[in-house]
Amino acid sequence: MNLVSTMLEARRLTIWRGERRLCRDLSFSLASGSLLLLQGRNGSGKTSLLRCLAGLLPLESGTVELNGIAFRRDPARYLRCLGWLGHKDGLKTELSVHRNLAFRLRLAGLAGKAGKEDELLERAGLKGLGNRAASQLSFGQRRRLALAGLIGAAPPVWLLDEPDANLDAQGREWLQRELNSHLDAGGCAVLAGHRMEWRVCGPAPQLILGIAR
Amino acid sequence: MRIGLAVLRNEFLIYFKKWIHIIVNIAFFIFSTSLFSLVAGLEQELLAEWGAGVIWVVALLSMLLAMPLLFQPDREDGTLDLMLLSAVDPAWLALAKAAANWCVFGLPLVLLSPLLGASYGLEGIALLVLPATLALGTPALILLAAVAAALTAGLRRGVGLLALLVLPLALPILLFGVRATELAADGFPAGAPLMMLGAFLLAALGLLPWAAGAALRATAN
Numbered sequence: 001m002n003l004v005s006t007m008l009e010a011r012r013l014t015i016w017r018g019e020r021r022l023c024r025d026l027s028f029s030l031a032s033g034s035l036l037l038l039q040g041r042n043g044s045g046k047t048s049l050l051r052c053l054a055g056l057l058p059l060e061s062g063t064v065e066l067n068g069i070a071f072r073r074d075p076a077r078y079l080r081c082l083g084w085l086g087h088k089d090g091l092k093t094e095l096s097v098h099r100n101l102a103f104r105l106r107l108a109g110l111a112g113k114a115g116k117e118d119e120l121l122e123r124a125g126l127k128g129l130g131n132r133a134a135s136q137l138s139f140g141q142r143r144r145l146a147l148a149g150l151i152g153a154a155p156p157v158w159l160l161d162e163p164d165a166n167l168d169a170q171g172r173e174w175l176q177r178e179l180n181s182h183l184d185a186g187g188c189a190v191l192a193g194h195r196m197e198w199r200v201c202g203p204a205p206q207l208i209l210g211i212a213r
Numbered sequence: 214m215r216i217g218l219a220v221l222r223n224e225f226l227i228y229f230k231k232w233i234h235i236i237v238n239i240a241f242f243i244f245s246t247s248l249f250s251l252v253a254g255l256e257q258e259l260l261a262e263w264g265a266g267v268i269w270v271v272a273l274l275s276m277l278l279a280m281p282l283l284f285q286p287d288r289e290d291g292t293l294d295l296m297l298l299s300a301v302d303p304a305w306l307a308l309a310k311a312a313a314n315w316c317v318f319g320l321p322l323v324l325l326s327p328l329l330g331a332s333y334g335l336e337g338i339a340l341l342v343l344p345a346t347l348a349l350g351t352p353a354l355i356l357l358a359a360v361a362a363a364l365t366a367g368l369r370r371g372v373g374l375l376a377l378l379v380l381p382l383a384l385p386i387l388l389f390g391v392r393a394t395e396l397a398a399d400g401f402p403a404g405a406p407l408m409m410l411g412a413f414l415l416a417a418l419g420l421l422p423w424a425a426g427a428a429l430r431a432t433a434n
Contacts, residue, residue: 056434103223
């Protein structure tokens with residue numbers, strides 16, 4: 001028997017952005033090992049929905065639970081389950097690559113260990129760039145560094161907004177591998193973006209936004 | 214707590230990379246106070262009377278110059294989202310960032326104030342009381358400004374609004390700071406206004422980081 005636990009459950013979400021209703025009574029759930037793709041044209045509310053799931057944007061109505069924990073009930077435990085990568089990389093360009101990665105791991109409650117950081121940098125294809133200032137990286141390399149921070153933090157639920165932005169073909173392939181490893185390890189992920197061809201075991205459920213107005 | 218210390222360390226590293234902001238801030242403080250005494254052309258006695266007020270007002274303005282650096286860059290590069298999504302209370306983030314901001318932009322003003330006070334003809338105990346008032350008052354001002362900066366971090370060109378929010382609320386701190394120095398300059402004990410400034414600082418430490426943290430979360434969208 002295949003026991004699958006629900007990791008993320010959204011019930012009857014209604015989201016407003018200013019005067020515009022982005023969705024109404026939207027419900028979905030994600031089990032361990034599954035991926036949800038948020039699709040929709042520009043401005044349809046993909047990022048807003050992701051921010052609602054992360055607790056960064058208030059919901060008009062509805063509830064979101066991660067591993068059975070609602071944000072309002074226990075924000076610290078809720079946030080510990082969560083990994084976030086937004087449009088912006090969340091890097092301090094004045095600081096070194098190592099320092100950025102160490103800070104990202106520290107935010108996740110993990111002590112910055114040089115060995116772990118080096119391993120993550122190697123996985124991300126940034127070996128040997130640890131002492132370079134993040135401002136000297138290309139945009140694609142910055143995205144890799146941001147993803148390396150997320151992967152190192154290893155939260156069970158990933159919320160990613162156009163994670164492959166600025167990545168080259170090799171970078172997209174690497175992200176694909178890391179995503180599959182995360183899902184195989186029992187995590188789940190919500191990806192917003194326009195790319196459709198994520199290769200995961202079984203079909204990735206898609207949620208098309210921009211209909212409920 | 215460890216995350217707060219990591220934020221503090223990052224802030225220092227970033228501020229020292231952006232050393233030009235520190236130089237501009239100090240230069241603004243020195244030139245503005247000096248210009249005032251040159252342009253006003255007042256008698257030495259009047260200068261001494263006005264000195265504490267001018268130094269305090271310019272200190273307040275020069276600290277406001279640095280306020281957009283508190284949260285605006287974090288909002289723009291996405292690190293604020295990451296920090297808010299860590300399990301640490303945003304109040305600690307606000308406190309760490311305010312502490313770093315004060316060390317870099319407030320402390321130099323405290324250290325320079327006796328020199329500028331002397332150029333205004335302040336002497337004796339007043340030259341000790343002036344930096345003491347700034348040492349007690351400027352951290353409270355930074356914490357006050359942190360709340361306003363958190364509220365306006367998402368706004369483009371929110372500096373004007375930030376100043377409008379902070380200036381009226383800063384008035385009691387300014388008045389007690391100036392009054393303490395004036396009393397000391399006139400040979401009276403300045404303990405009472407200094408204690409008031411200390412009380413303001415304690416109240417600010419107890420309340421404002423939480424207000425700033427709540428403002429950061431409320432404006433995260």
